[in-house]
Amino acid sequence: MNLKELAASLNLSPTTVSRALNGYPEVRAETRARVLEAAEAANYRPNSRARRLAMGRSMAIGHVISLSEEAQMINPIFADFLAGAGEVYAREGYDLVLSIVPQDQEAAAYRQLAASGSVDGLMIQAPRCQEPRLPLLKELGLPFIVHGRTDTASDHPWLDIANRSAFKQATNFLLDLGHRRIALVNGLEQFDYAARRRRGYLEALEARGIAPDPAIMRGAEMTESYGYASAAEFLDSDDPPTAFLASSILPAIGIRRAAGERGLRLGRDVSVIAHDDVLSYLYNDGDGPAFTATRSPIRKAGQRCAELLIAQIGAPGGAPVQELWQVELTVGRTTGPCPAT
Amino acid sequence: MNLKELAASLNLSPTTVSRALNGYPEVRAETRARVLEAAEAANYRPNSRARRLAMGRSMAIGHVISLSEEAQMINPIFADFLAGAGEVYAREGYDLVLSIVPQDQEAAAYRQLAASGSVDGLMIQAPRCQEPRLPLLKELGLPFIVHGRTDTASDHPWLDIANRSAFKQATNFLLDLGHRRIALVNGLEQFDYAARRRRGYLEALEARGIAPDPAIMRGAEMTESYGYASAAEFLDSDDPPTAFLASSILPAIGIRRAAGERGLRLGRDVSVIAHDDVLSYLYNDGDGPAFTATRSPIRKAGQRCAELLIAQIGAPGGAPVQELWQVELTVGRTTGPCPAT
């Protein structure tokens, strides 16, 4: 059943039916009621292909996820972010077009989406410090928003959490507990969020006059085995750390395993703090590290980014929105004072 | 730059240009070369909206992911599957349209995708035993394929791994090591894959005349804390298990934690086997549980499902493909003989 047929069955013109369906005001109430009822009865849905062509809009947002050698798996963070954004898209009538491509085809994927007009806007995740997509995106001329920041000051829209201050805070927290040797198990530091976290960590140390030791600082893809290997190495060294600051729950689990194997108890012999992207939380051993812990905050970020992007699509040319979210620290039981050694 | 303009700039008709671009044979080689060159120079990309309308096809596949109260997070398995499917879609020129909806809007989401013609096919993940989407999908009349099976024999296309026999094999493996009390830490058993795994487990026990004990069998969403809580409870009981069979790596990590806290060493005091969806692997403690372990096999399944679905879209009405993949067991170091108690 298409518009023409529906109109014919009602003895109305396609024009009127279209107007009635799309909520135009100039339709008589009674006519609209008839149309709505008939459409419902016939289970009519406007053909989205035709609609998109006629409107000159795709009613879709593009997400490009590139898989590289270094980070081959889809980050669970991405999935939670998608979930949040997807909620908003569904509510606003937008489709989510997901392009999953090898990293060397990333630029081509963006170009394709833009040039073919498949999407009305682009959502960018996990920017690097020197984000190569930035000039490309500006060239494409599509609305976009970045979840995260970059090194370069730019007036593009973004939403980010205060990674630096969160890590500074967390480091200070450990320092206040008496720790002096704190290991950093970070994410890949070419990503902006990881670089900022490192800065926060370094700043806190410096403020107390503690020289950072590269021997207990790492940055890599955040897997459990990475956390395990790092912690094992650090703990077996001559001067092991008494605390760990991890960039995500996954390496934190690995750290815990390495500590456990060495007979160390968390919160007594060694402290572990994990930061989970948008809101941080201190690793609560009581109810276990919930893999769902990040869900709610990351989803919120996804939602908000989607809202901002859609607003931008609706009213282009406005001042770019740049939101920085402060992090809320939550203390868990695996954090304890520095053991007296 | 659109087709008409491109054609005008070449002194050709849109028809010819379209044919040249789409590889139709009746174009003179020299003409085609000219067209291709000009298109390249102008960075011309056919407008996908117009193309889709004219062709009557969307060149897109729909994935609907519903979030329920029970399973609110996006399963990492889904992400890896998506990655595999996405690869194939990109290669074949299809878009991936991802709908993320609350569970009570799942059916509406499928209906919307189908009625509006936004997609040419649907990909179904994680079917339940009595899958309510099945009748709906048949009603919609769109090509689809299910990753997994259902209780009801049906002639729809699916691709699944042999969950029952994998778990039977794994259980037998533990039995051969001398274990007699084996805990099952399963996924949500309304999902078909979990139900089949349970069956395999039960069959293996029965074949050796061992009565299953519901006290050491669980089914829930596969998180680390679920594994931890289950193992803690089992291990603290009067008659603790000597081995665990886990449905995924996440609960297995929790199990390990609970065991560790009780001074039990894996592979000596207690055995843990984790099954990771498509290919199983026995939890290798040596290099840590890699969260990326499932990546390759799940991706393969995603790729294959995408290929089958696209083939079906291209040539509808063929015999439905139903593929059952056998599982390959890999032995890891955390599996050991039953401790003599």
Added chain:
DNA sequence: TTGAAAGCGGTACCAC
């Protein structure tokens, strides 16, 4: 308040 008709930007049939 309603309708006729001209697009939107391609594809594909039919004629030359």
Added chain:
DNA sequence: GTGGTACCGCTTTCAA
């Protein structure tokens, strides 16, 4: 081998 043209199904001016 190439071109004219009628679609695809909707939105949106413009006229009534």
